[in-house]
Amino acid sequence: MWLDSHCHVGAADFDADRGDVLARAWAGGLEALVAIGSGYGIEANSRALDLAGEDPRIFATVGVHPHEAIELDAAGRERLVGWLAAPRVVAVGECGLDYHYMRSPREVQRAVFAEQVALARERDLPVSIHVRGDDASAWDEMLDIWHAEGRGGVAGVLHCYTGTLDFARRALDARLEISFSGILTFKTADDLRAVAAALPLERLMVETDCPLLAPVPQRGRRNEPAHVALVGTRLAEACGAPVDAVARATSANARRLFRLPVPARA
Numbered sequence: 001m002w003l004d005s006h007c008h009v010g011a012a013d014f015d016a017d018r019g020d021v022l023a024r025a026w027a028g029g030l031e032a033l034v035a036i037g038s039g040y041g042i043e044a045n046s047r048a049l050d051l052a053g054e055d056p057r058i059f060a061t062v063g064v065h066p067h068e069a070i071e072l073d074a075a076g077r078e079r080l081v082g083w084l085a086a087p088r089v090v091a092v093g094e095c096g097l098d099y100h101y102m103r104s105p106r107e108v109q110r111a112v113f114a115e116q117v118a119l120a121r122e123r124d125l126p127v128s129i130h131v132r133g134d135d136a137s138a139w140d141e142m143l144d145i146w147h148a149e150g151r152g153g154v155a156g157v158l159h160c161y162t163g164t165l166d167f168a169r170r171a172l173d174a175r176l177e178i179s180f181s182g183i184l185t186f187k188t189a190d191d192l193r194a195v196a197a198a199l200p201l202e203r204l205m206v207e208t209d210c211p212l213l214a215p216v217p218q219r220g221r222r223n224e225p226a227h228v229a230l231v232g233t234r235l236a237e238a239c240g241a242p243v244d245a246v247a248r249a250t251s252a253n254a255r256r257l258f259r260l261p262v263p264a265r266a
């Protein structure tokens, strides 16, 4: 049984056939999924909450994506704090730093990420973290903020991991799990597969980040939660581990981090 630890099933891309997409996920062996609220505008967080309210196998996160950091105002803050109190919210996020697209200024991204780590600490919630950059600065600054605001009291996951082995080890030491997306299946991802193989399996997770990043052989099409099995199978090959052991380990890790009921049943 797989667990998609990071997907955007609330995105408008799924409006026409969301029921079919979710049915394929359950039929494809998913036990649960974590619907990420942020990434499509701050107000769209409520869609993840709505979906979590409709199916006990769906859990929600709410937060402010680094792309949207510049949009966060007093009203947005108030909404965020309200949503965080909802019973089906299992994490803050996705939040973090994106110095590749740079849709919000660096200092705003840093401040809004710091604010959310502090909120997670106050609320005793884990954090789903997004980091992207063309040099090491986004990764280093993320970890600095994580230590300063989390003070060792917050757990989290680095979603869609594409960093180095050295940084992954620093993250593991900082109570951060590592999640791999469809990028792990790309032809050019030999380095990333070597990183995955060198990490402890019990600290890893798998995700789709759908509707983006469809794994091979679906690459280029709309992604969906059922495809998390393709990511997990590639991870198993990279690690030289049985597929069912990888499914068990990654799902157990996600359930532990997000404190999901075991098992989530429809």
Ligand SMILES: [Zn+2]
Binding pocket: 094, 129, 130, 131, 159, 160
């Ligand atoms: Zn992300």
Ligand SMILES: [Zn+2]
Binding pocket: 006, 008, 036, 039, 094, 209
């Ligand atoms: Zn995402």
